[in-house]
Amino acid sequence: MKFETFVLGYKDLKLTQDNQNFVFTIDSILLARFIDIKSRTKKICDxxxxxxxxxxxxxxxxxxxxxxxxxxxxxxxxxxESIANNGLEEQIIVVNEDIKEFAKKNNNEFDIVYSNPPYFKVEEGSKFKKISQEVINARHETMITLEEIITSAAICLRHRGKLIMVHIASRMDEIFYLLRKHHFTIKKLRIIYSKKGGEAKKILIEAENRGNEGMTILEPLYVHNDDQSFTEEVNKMLEN
Structure with missing residues (x-):
């Protein structure tokens, strides 16, 4: 069922969602605010x-x-629908296509590619909860793998263009390996914790296509206070 909401702290942004599809989480906002967009940036791909x-x-x-x-x-x-409702048709376009096929037709096109990809591998015998196929595909690598995301980004990005992702911390070693395998250098890393004293849950990572070595590890990002409210830093991210 479709419903319309405002985007957390962005009171001027109206978002149409459908609970048969993947409803956005705080990860989307954290990724959006991690993306470092320069004045010279001309084209971005999601x-x-x-x-x-x-x-x-x-x-x-x-x-x-x-x-x-x-x-x-x-x-x-x-x-x-959301793009039209916000009057952003001139700036944002969306394409219904397999990312791998899209990449073949968009070589060297983008300054930035970012992704909030499926987090979980599909292993032999994987069992899924009784949720829609669309949600399964959004959470699990049924349609595209992490390596295919990275190889597609390598095609689409210009020289020294940036690939930016949010992912689960438990796959960090694999992410580092695949990025280096496909000629990316890791430039920034920020580790996300649900709250202080807990284990790392997610990571934000920026990698450069055929860039120079040198990684900056940023301070940890804590999402929640002990009472489960958002931390001051996250609340600031939610302010437009």
């Missing part, structure tokens, strides 16, 4: 755009053209 939540948010900080790609046709129709 791999797995879903309802276009991240393009909507980053449109508040840049005039760059944003292209969202998703294999889910229903998600793309919902994204188009």
């Amino acid at each position: 791999f797995g755009t879903n309802n276009a939540i991240i393009p909507l948010v980053i449109s508040q900080y840049t005039k760059a053209k944003i292209v969202g790609v998703d294999i889910n046709a229903n998600a793309i129709e919902i994204a188009k």
Whole structure:
């Protein structure tokens, strides 16, 4: 069922969602605010755009053209509705296509590619909860793998363009290996904790296509206080 909401602290942004598709989480906002967009940035691509939540948010900080790609046709129709409702058709376009096929036609096109990809591998005998196939595809690597995300980004990015991702911390070693395998250098890393004293849950990572060595490890990001409210830093991220 479709419903319309505002984007957390972004009171001027109206977002259409559908609970049969993947409803956005705080990870989307954390990724959006981690993306370092320069004044010279001209074209940005969102791999797995879903309802276009991240393009909507980053449109508040840049005039760059944003292209969202998703294999889910229903998600793309919902994204188009949100884009139109916010009057952003000239800045954001969304494409219903397999990311791997999109990459073949968009060689060297983008300054930035970012992704909030499926977090979980599909192993032999994997069992899924009784949820929609669209949600399964958004959470699990049923349609595209982590390595395919990275290789597709390598095709789409210009020399020294940036690939930016949020992912689960338990796959950090694999992410580092695959980025180096495909000629990315890791430039920034920020580790996300649910709250102080807990284990790392997610990571934010920025990698450069055929860039120079040298990684900056940023201070940890704590999402919640002990009472489960958002920390002061996260609340500031939610302010437009």
